[in-house]
Amino acid sequence: xxxxxxxxxxxxxxxxxxxxxxxxxxxxxxxxxxxxxxxxxxxxxxxxxxxxxxxxxxxxxxxxxxxxxxxxxxxxxxxxxxxxxxxxxxxxxxxxxxxxxxxxxxxxxxxxxxxxxxxxxxxxxxxxxxxxxxxxxxxxxxxxxxxxxxxxxxxxxxxxxxxxxxxxxxxxxxxxxxxxxxxxxxxxxxxxxxxxxxxxxxxxxxxxxxxxxxxxxxxxxxxxxxxxxxxxxxxxxxxxxxxxxxxxxxxxxxxxxxxxxxxxxxxxxxxxxxxxxxxxxxxxxxxxxxxxxxxxxxxxxxxxxxxxxxxxxxxxxxxxxxxxxxxxxxxxxxxxxxxxxxxxxxxxxxxxxxxxxxxxxxxxxxxxxxxxxxxxxxxxxxxxxxxxxxxxxxxxxxxxxxxxxxxxxxxxxxxxxxxxxxxxxxxxxxxxxxxxxxxxxxxxxxxxxxxxxxxxxxxxxxxxxxxxxxxxxxxxxxxxxxxxxxxxxxxxxxxxxxxxxxxxxxxxxxxxxxxxxxxxxxxxxxxxxxxxxxxxxxxxxxxxxxxxxxxxxxxxxxxxxxxxxxxxxxxxxxxxxxxxxxxxxxxxxxxxxxxxxxxxxxxxxxxxxxxxxxxxxxxxxxxxxxxxxxxxxxxxxxxxxxxxxxxxxxxxxxxxxxxxxxxxxxxxxxxxxxxxxxxxxxxxxxxxxxxxxxxxxxxxxxxxxxxxxxxxxxxxxxxxxxxxxxxxxxxxxxxxxxxxxxxxxxxxxxxxxxxxxxxxxxxxxxxxxxxxxxxxxxxxxxxxxxxxxxxxxxxxxxxxxxxxxxxxxxxxxxxxxxxxxx
Numbered sequence: 140x141x142x143x144x145x146x147x148x149x150x151x152x153x154x155x156x157x158x159x160x161x162x163x164x165x166x167x168x169x170x171x172x173x174x175x176x177x178x179x180x181x182x183x184x185x186x187x188x189x190x191x192x193x194x195x196x197x198x199x200x201x202x203x204x205x206x207x208x209x210x211x212x213x214x215x216x217x218x219x220x221x222x223x224x225x226x227x228x229x230x231x232x233x234x235x236x237x238x239x240x241x242x243x244x245x246x247x248x249x250x251x252x253x254x255x256x257x258x259x260x261x262x263x264x265x266x267x268x269x270x271x272x273x274x275x276x277x278x279x280x281x282x283x284x285x286x287x288x289x290x291x292x293x294x295x296x297x298x299x300x301x302x303x304x305x306x307x308x309x310x311x312x313x314x315x316x317x318x319x320x321x322x323x324x325x326x327x328x329x330x331x332x333x334x335x336x337x338x339x340x341x342x343x344x345x346x347x348x349x350x351x352x353x354x355x356x357x358x359x360x361x362x363x364x365x366x367x368x369x370x371x372x373x374x375x376x377x378x379x380x381x382x383x384x385x386x387x388x389x390x391x392x393x394x395x396x397x398x399x400x401x402x403x404x405x406x407x408x409x410x411x412x413x414x415x416x417x418x419x420x421x422x423x424x425x426x427x428x429x430x431x432x433x434x435x436x437x438x439x440x441x442x443x444x445x446x447x448x449x450x451x452x453x454x455x456x457x458x459x460x461x462x463x464x465x466x467x468x469x470x471x472x473x474x475x476x477x478x479x480x481x482x483x484x485x486x487x488x489x490x491x492x493x494x495x496x497x498x499x500x501x502x503x504x505x506x507x508x509x510x511x512x513x514x515x516x517x518x519x520x521x522x523x524x525x526x527x528x529x530x531x532x533x534x535x536x537x538x539x540x541x542x543x544x545x546x547x548x549x550x551x552x553x554x555x556x557x558x559x560x561x562x563x564x565x566x567x568x569x570x571x572x573x574x575x576x577x578x579x580x581x582x583x584x585x586x587x588x589x590x591x592x593x594x595x596x597x598x599x600x601x602x603x604x605x606x607x608x609x610x611x612x613x614x615x616x617x618x619x620x621x622x623x624x625x626x627x628x629x630x631x632x633x634x635x636x637x638x639x640x641x642x643x644x645x646x647x648x649x650x651x652x653x654x655x656x657x658x659x660x661x662x663x664x665x666x667x668x669x670x671x672x673x674x675x676x677x678x679x680x681x682x683x684x685x686x687x688x689x690x691x692x693x694x695x696x697x698x699x700x701x702x703x704x705x706x707x708x709x710x711x712x713x714x715x716x717x718x719x720x721x722x723x724x725x726x727x728x729x730x731x732x733x734x735x736x737x738x739x740x741x742x743x744x745x746x747x748x749x750x751x752x753x754x755x756x757x758x759x760x761x762x763x764x765x766x767x768x769x770x771x772x773x774x775x776x777x778x779x780x781x782x783x784x785x786x787x788x789x790x791x792x793x794x795x796x797x798x799x800x801x802x803x804x805x806x807x808x809x810x811x812x813x814x815x816x817x818x819x820x821x822x823x824x825x826x827x828x829x830x831x832x833x834x835x836x837x838x839x840x841x842x843x844x845x846x847x848x849x850x851x852x853x854x855x856x857x858x859x860x861x862x863x864x865x866x867x868x869x870x871x872x873x874x875x876x877x878x879x880x881x882x883x884x885x886x887x888x889x890x891x892x893x894x895x896x897x898x899x900x901x902x903x904x905x906x907x908x909x910x911x912x913x914x915x916x917x918x919x920x921x922x923x924x925x926x927x928x929x930x931x932x933x934x935x936x937x938x939x940x941x942x943x944x945x946x947x948x949x950x951x952x953x954x955x956x957x958x959x960x961x
Contacts, residue, residue: 219253226535229259232266240267242297254306257313259533262291262324288582295360299575311571315363319638322355328591332636335602335778337384337803342397349401354412360577369395369450376430378727381759385803386816388449408568420466432720433467461494482527495561497530529558599780599787604800605842612772614794618657626667627709634713636779651785665696668737674713689737711758732763761806799880801841818897839949845875851954852946858959861937870916873909891940
């Protein structure tokens with residue numbers, strides 16, 4: 140039995156806590172108050188520090204089944220200890236940090252005597268102080284150098300030592316970090332952004348990439364990745380477009396599954412170099428009203444099930460997923476964090492999901508502050524718990540109120556028990572009870588290793604999409620005599636996209652081309668135009684560049700262009716021009732898809748020189764670059780290519796690699812065409828007065844340095860039953876003179892259905908490499924699930940009728956065959 144503290148002891152603890160953790164702003168006071176509720180007003184408070192002794196309790200026995208260990212541990216936990224497992228700390232890391240930013244077990248014991256569930260982003264310095272002694276706040280990282288391997292791993296070990304050896308039950312911590320396109324940590328390997336990786340249509344490579352990310356995360360003691368993002372994006376005005384794998388459910392699913400396998404493998408418990416994943420964001424996030432982040436998603440249940448829910452369902456049914464994050468937005472009037480139909484009826488009951496649900500940052504609070512549907516944190520805590528949200532991130536604001544709400548009869552302890560079971564399962568399956576610590580000394584040495592850097596370079600080259608190549612303008616000859624003028628501010632100052640840290644080395648386009656150019660080819664540089672005063676993703680203010688400043692830069696570029704033989708024009712965006720709009724003071728969505736600032740003026744000036752002009756786009760979302768398509772000799776969509784940008788560009792520009800990427804999203808001619816996704820219904824896209832309804836470039840499009848032909852697809856059977864599968868064979872030939880990659884794409888159209896169906900839907904794809912003159916036959920199998928639809932009664936069935944099965948190298952130029960289902 141645990142003795143309750145006396146009133147005098149409580150008063151002493153409270154006074155000590157106030158003196159140790161005084162605050163100056165009401166916003167922080169509310170968070171501290173939440174922590175103090177668990178720390179000071181418990182009905183079963185425990186001493187701040189309890190000596191750890193390895194006991195023989197069943198939950199400590201690794202030989203026992205995990206279920207038995209969970210139930211034994213749960214039975215020993217107080218209500219406060221259970222709720223402590225349901226929260227993390229991020230800005231509240233100041234409660235556990237010492238004056239130098241290191242972890243302080245004494246402070247942790249005082250602030251969290253019942254233990255703690257997890258620590259958010261241990262690699263950043265949020266919760267520490269800067270060189271002037273000012274608190275480091277979230278989003279203020281522009282001038283902050285975060286922890287590298289040794290320091291981050293040491294911090295994690297110190298925190299685990301407190302949790303395992305100094306709390307009553309010795310429950311280890313989970314540490315989570317972002318990992319959108321590589322581990323988001325100082326010095327870690329940065330790969331191409333998600334939209335670029337999707338452009339590779341290479342699932343095997345994506346799996347390898349996230350295996351590297353997982354390895355680098357575990358070196359620093361991190362066990363949970365807040366990735367991958369498997370949102371379907373249908374409005375490129377949305378600043379988070381870059382974070383997605385595109386507009387198609389099958390492509391997003393396949394890329395997401397590959398990332399998950401890379402992160403955690405196919406089975407659990409975790410291997411020592413793997414991490415658990417968090418699927419984000421469920422759901423409808425990528426088609427917000429007006430294209431603005433967190434806007435309502437005006438999406439029907441049918442559209443949700445046919446598109447937005449598909450990647451989540453396929454993940455849950457194919458892999459042992461242990462964490463899913465609801466989205467910030469609302470669907471049909473209900474924010475996802477309070478949507479019991481979405482999180483319980485569909486996710487848990489229909490799909491059988493057994494894992495945890497972790498909140499997006501501050502999302503429980505935002506049911507009150509943004510959606511204005513709750514009366515405060517207590518109401519939000521009850522709604523989120525009832526909907527099925529198990530963990531509140533990044534800090535405990537609402538969930539520390541749960542013990543009191545249980546005693547008032549407003550919250551269910553049974554729901555809390557279920558949540559804690561799922562949280563404990565993550566910790567047992569991650570092996571944390573047996574191996575909570577890491578070898579901090581090797582964390583830096585084994586990060587950003589040569590194999591990781593080589594993979595980043597390979598990914599950069601394989602992710603680029605060649606959109607135009609008039610008169611074989613590319614590849615360039617690196618042994619040619621003359622001058623290649625590279626123009627564009629981001630040809631030197633390389634953008635790598637949102638959710639990035641600072642890698643050890645970023646290779647710029649200028650650096651990469653200079654290193655790869657022959658002795659006779661001179662690489663010169665002109666800045667051309669500047670886009671924004673800085674490109675810090677976290678910085679709220681976005682400052683445009685005055686025209687006079689850019690006029691001078693354009694004039695300088697024109698002067699240098701007169702002496703050049705070929706011009707490479709690097710245009711696009713940076714991390715401030717398309718990003719997550721997480722607050723009204725931090726916007727990131729745009730109403731335009733045109734080139735920002737004076738870039739169009741720069742392009743026109745280069746075209747007027749009469750020289751060969753090649754355009755490389757580095758950007759986060761599709762841009763309506765009609766004039767570039769008309770005037771440029773060659774056009775490449777690069778998106779953001781990661782730390783090896785320059786080397787990947789050089790490999791493609793000089794022909795070491797033939798581009799083989801394909802668009803994972805449709806590129807519109809103007810913002811007025813939106814929505815323009817390819818898998819539309821037959822009644823859509825009727826036309827416009829005085830304008831073209833076709834996109835600038837269709838989904839799945841991309842050229843190579845070679846030429847290919849494809850035969851019409853053949854079926855193993857022309858007629859099948861509703862429960863049967865069918866095999867498809869497609870023969871392709873490389874009819875050009877160089878080895879190149881091509882992506883075979885299979886589309887399906889249900890010609891006779893009880894509800895309207897899209898004009899086409901991607902169902903399979905495969906990227907293949909063929910030598911000049913070679914051919915191959917690619918085979919696929921379509922199953923009844925691929926042929927099924929959500930019928931008029933919202934039941935998933937295969938309906939008899941005819942289906943058109945098409946194959947092509949993009950979503951427009953297709954060859955088809957008919958399949959009859961009886």
